Amino acid sequence: MENDLFSHAASQPSNSEDPAKRIAALSAELEHHNELYYQDAEPEISDAEYDALMNELKKLEATHPELARPDSPTQRVGGAPLEGFTQVRHLVPMLSIEDIHELKDEELEELRLTKPDATRADNLIAWFDRFHRALGHSDVALSVEPKIDGVAVSLVYRNGLLDYAVTRGDGSTGDDITQNIKTIKSIPLRLPAGAPALFEVRGEVFMPNAAFAQLNQQRDEAGEPAFVNPRNATAGTLKQLDPKLVAARPLDCIFHSYGRVDNAPYSSVSEFQQTLSDYGLKSTHWFKMPTTMDELLACISQLDEDRHGFPYATDGAVIKVNDLALHAQLGATSKHPKWACAYKFLPEQKETRINAITIQVGRTGVLTPVAELDPVFVSGSTVSRATLHNQDEIDRKDIRIHDTVIIEKAGEIIPAVVKVVTEKRPADTPRFNLYDHVNGQCPSCHGPIEQEEGFVAWRCLNFACPAQAVTRIKHFASRKALDIAGLGTAVAEKLVDTEIITTTLDLFDLQADTLADLLLDPAQLEGGESKPRRLGEKRAATIVASLDDARSAPLSKWIYAMGIPHIGESAAREIARLHKNLTEVSTSPILRDLANLPDFEELSVSKRKKENHPRLARYQIESELGPVAAQHIVAFFDSEAGQNVLERWRSLGIDPQSDNYDPEKSAFKNTDSAITGKTFVITGTLSQPRPEFQQLIEANGGKVSSSISAKTDYLLAGEKAGSKRSKAESLGVAILDEQAFTAMLP
């Protein structure tokens, strides 16, 4: 996309510029780009350029907090987490709408016994007649719009500024979710001049279908339970107390109604739609105005067809009387207004058969079971596969190969198996067990698979598994890892697809001209190109130069870059604090020691001392590096793949060094201990195997010997210590029980 950034005044910072002016200019420019991106879907600048402007504004606001405005674009990135949500009373109660259901097959059959010409929309026809009777005339314009299957919110703008946002709650009081709502970029923080002094506007927050599908895929891969539909994902997101998490999930909002408004500039539903768009508040793109029953029915079946192509989930049509004067005349019950109804479509369900269950290896090694179905047409498209998510989900629904199943689209989008028609199950169909199905092996590389404790997913542990190569390379090259400029998704995919490389370390064998000749897939390129594009000499040279720099990147970056499960950035830095280089890491007694401890996950250093994890406290290890992380890194270096990686590092001459090694804290050089220089003999039954104690003594600079002599300093004696105890007594060697020994640890 053409970059016109530099034509904007705000893009030319000058040191002499007044900070208030600069803040105003940056804010205006960021809002302009927000609008282009989120409302018009026509961005003019790159993400990086946008981030640079945002960062400049954040810095300015931090140095001049008095100049930070409530509608600043920085408000959208999420502030500090909340302790809980405050309750706020709605200015006008949030009523619901009377639901009118499309009739099911059985219901229609029964009705036709007494009313032969009845249709599925019989209840709607009755509603239509009822309000015409109440009004006394039949020439009433209606509006029809999609019923968005989201989470209702009410926003209050005062004097043009977004004051607060509240959930529906019980209809009269809801949760204050202002911080979370501000992260939704399509919602304006300020209304244009001339908007009413008080404007309470209501709408549905939703997660767009594509984002929902992606989020669930990520959750499957992370071994987390998938959300059932986009509404649950939205509700789950809005309930988060940490707005940063909300900002990371792409929510959107469409407005459809109002609460209290001073001097409303509209007198009908259709005029209200116009007001919404004048104010930059997103409104429905599908809006029709029928008058007769036949027109209404035609609109509704049109919507039922069109909605499958909408970017959000819909479960019906909202029908309103257009004229607001008639709203007042018709009034409301305590629950819902009499001038509107929601016609709910039946979720389309189809019966089909599972012919096979295939196992997909995801890019992080997670094994996802997928039902291969007899193709059926449901909710607007032909479905032949449905994810079964994981073994737990299969067990819960007891899904087996060759079962006849009912399927629908979750939130009208994602094919899902609702239930099994057990009557149709062939005799002797065995239960489905993912592990047995793949013979305990990854279907892609035949390496071992494992189900981590507390996670539902099975995962391939093979570092060299080809199914995971692209993910690993992208992670390896990411900014927080080795920051290989120019090596993005398109390049990584092409390198792996064409088998030019199969593992991350193969990158270091790449020649600049091989890279320059890569033809990138247009689908992967930004800017909607239609032809493959050659990578070119310039980008190839950038990649090669970044790879060369990466050779001397610090140990922590290299450990993080390997993409070992549970080794995030903090754990990697912690490992680099305790070890000088990769050789030390690969043979580390500390990591082995840690790996054998019970999981302490949440324990702080002080708590760990209290909970009697003296070894952990001694290393003063931050909680990011717990037993689980240690087990994974130890398992990695013990595996064949890990050994191969070590070997490759050596042959490539890559030997990363720690840049945060801290011998003071590190157990390797801990000379403060009462154990240092002392000789121990261990006997009797202790709480853990003896090698555990031996490692501890050695890690603290002590020695362990197998027999007692006059040179022995201490006998560490457990229960049932026999002859060694008497010998120690006779030689005058100090005898320690486990508690006394633990007390000697630093």
Ligand code: IVH
């Ligand atoms: S108008 C008196 N229009 O559905 C309420 N509501 O089940 C007037 N909803 O409370 C609301 N799409 O939260 C309206 N196009 C739409 C809607 C819509 C979804 C929600 C809304 C309402 C609920 C009723």
